[in-house]
Amino acid sequence: PKQPVYLWTLPMFHANGWSFPWGMAAVGGxxxxxxxxxxxxIYGAIRKHGVTHMCGAPVVLNMLANAPDGASLSHPVQILTAGAPPPAAxxxxxxxxxxxxxHGYGLTETAGLVVSCAWKPQWNRFPATERAKLKARQGVRLAGMAEVDVVDPDxxxxxxxxxSSLGEIVLRGGCIMLGYLKDPAATSKSMKNGxxxxGDVGVIHPDG
Structure with missing residues (x-):
């Protein structure tokens, strides 16, 4: 199969930068x-190099969507976004x-992305507003993540x-940090019972 071509729109010292250089090397990309x-x-690099994958915050999606020289791509480009869900428009x-x-979710403390949205083909039939809501839902664990839950923090x-019931997102797995450097108080506060x-708020959907 054709190997991926990844366009760096994120700095390599960012949390995502810790994983994508190794991931691209692993697949020969x-x-x-x-x-x-x-x-x-970005558009020039996509056309010149045949880019297949990239990452970008919602603000990057907005920039690409509203660029005056933006044109339909000659091939699909997979783009991973995180942070706030992009608006439906x-x-x-x-x-x-x-x-x-x-759309995915992760933190610096988890070495980047740990859960994502596994898109179902039947969702393509839904209107844009409904698709946007579904893409904003993440919960499918990556290989390094053992468990994900949303709990009452107390x-x-x-x-x-x-x-709709709000709680704190908690994670457990091999990619979680050991603790904060020289800050045992912060480590003790964030690491409880494994x-x-x-510190992020989330919900669990009935089909989650």
Whole structure:
């Protein structure tokens, strides 16, 4: 099969930078690096090098979707985004250009992405607003993550699987940090009973 061509729109010292250089080496892929960052440069690199994969925050998707020189791609480009979910309008425009957007969640303490949205083909029939909501849901674990849960931060009990009961996202797995450097108090606060308490708020959907 054709090996991936990854376009670096993230700095390599970022948490994602810890994993993608090794991942690309593992699959024999090609890294395309940029000295400057703007929509024209990205589109030019995609056309010149046949880029197949890239990452970008929602603000990058917005930049690509609204670029005056943006044109439909000659081939699909997988783009992973994280942080705040992209607005439905931005998602629709980006995908109309030929980008295949997926959404993930991770932290520096987890060496980058640890859960993602596994897209189901039948969801393609839904309107853009509904697709945007589904893409914003992440929960499929990556190889290094053993368990994911959303719990009451005081009791540690899992929240109801109703998509509305709020709790703290907790993680357990081989890619979790050992602790904060020279900060035992912060380490003790975030690491409890083998779980890493992220400080982030989440819900669990009935089908999660």
């Amino acid at each position: 090609t890294n395309i690096c940029l000295r400057k960052f703007d929509a024209a440069t 931005v998602l629709f425009r980006t995908e109309a250009l030929g980008f295949v957007v997926s 009791s540690g009990v899992s929240v109801k699987r109703d998509g 779980w890493f308490y992220t």
